[in-house]
Amino acid sequence: MKRIDLTQAQRRLALAWLLGSGLAFGLVILQSLSRQPPFPPDKQWQWLLPCLLPTLSLILSTVVAEARMVRAAASADLFSFQVSLGLSMFYLALVLSTPLLAPLLQLTAAERVELLTKSQLWLGPVQGLVGLALGAFFVSRENDAPAVRVEGT
């Protein structure tokens, strides 16, 4: 079974999530600041935050926790990492596609609001799969040496 360096894998995942979330946050901030926002800002933020924050905070907290440890050579299953990264990118693309596709769908104002609600139908299950894949990835880690907590950091 092929393995990948855990720190490197986690950083790649964190990078993908930070990039995707950053784009989504940036887009929604700009739309909210518009004089004629295409979505009601409160409803759009109510939609976006549950889509991104749970997974994003999980990944960031893991990366931060790992950074506080000194490891010899921790590794994780490569396939689990690839599935996690692929699903994460797919999910982030789905999240971004909701506001990005709205202008092309010729929707009324009420239908745009409905789109946010409807998108939960496909975003929810994919978000669940991303969570499962990330869980499998973290479980697949193997420590070659005992972890040591870095003092004073």
Add this chain to the structure above:
Amino acid sequence: MAPSIGDTSPFPLFRFIRAVFLVPAFGLVLFGSSTAGPLDDYQGYWSNQDPDAQGIARLYIRGDRVQGVDKRCGLVRDLPEVTAIICQRECPEGGQTSAAALEAVFSGTDEEIKVIISHSSGPGRLKIGVMRRPTSEATKNWTWAEAELVKLEAMGEGADGLLPAFPWPPPKASARAFLRKDLVVGNNAADDLGKAFDRIVTVLQKAGFSSSEYSVYSIPTQRGFVVVTKIENIDETGHFIPKPHRFSADEPPASRPRTLLEYLKALFNAPPGRFRFIALAVTDLVVTEGPVAPDAHQLEKALREGGKFLPSELRQIRLGSDRHCEALVYEFVRPSSAAEEPRFVPSSNLSAEQHLAGATILRTHP
């Protein structure tokens, strides 16, 4: 689907038993728990507040006379005035006459409608049970439906008992204009309100307003009437957005972007929704504006409460030489999205004539 009562029995005895026992039995089920109320409390205009509800949409009760408006499959029709049967009438000496329920029977050529009216739990509410059966079918099964009607607030002081009253002075308008005399009120002094109303209806129908897209209200002391059109989706030039978005409170979809620049513009900017109501007041009173700005929801609600025709008592009235028709345009804009309430535009960028031309009520700009 409404439940069905009755039988298909060819035996007259069974039909007699059904008529004598079964129909009143349903009335008892519905109204058995309700208490008798003063007959005066039944009086007035009553409306079903659910705009999508089928069946009796409005009732007007005056004494023991009942008029109704029936809505079935999108068709609205007026039920003729009938004398109601007062159930369990009580006339205490020196007290008010009370009744447990009123029963009005509207017999049409195609359908027989029996409406049992009783007081509901809350004040200003009536409970109705509506029984229908077709007159043509051999089975003649009754169908049964229930609804709650709310007393119309518009039917307040100043109303003449014939129509709900339009707020007077009218709410602040976005734009106002006189309509040419020959267009509505007529140059002939002998023309009555009925003729003016018919001309308005003709103009509105030519402009694409069906009977469900306008309502008529009285003006205090029978000095005219006001016809209010349904909310209209308009563009920035005042022209209405074609159907199916014309009479919608939701702005139409933006057109599909063709270039990257158009796409980026659409991504960050939604076109604002523009709406308007037009009130055509025929009166010999001086029309002034009230201090209060109208609310789009109030106007929409009022439209459901208005009448669809001018009662004969009002039709016969002849106004004085000051008679005129004035158009009041109420424009609303929703700047961003569906979650925001449309805001009243105190002063429209367009003139009332441009609005009327945009609605094709006036064919050309004067």
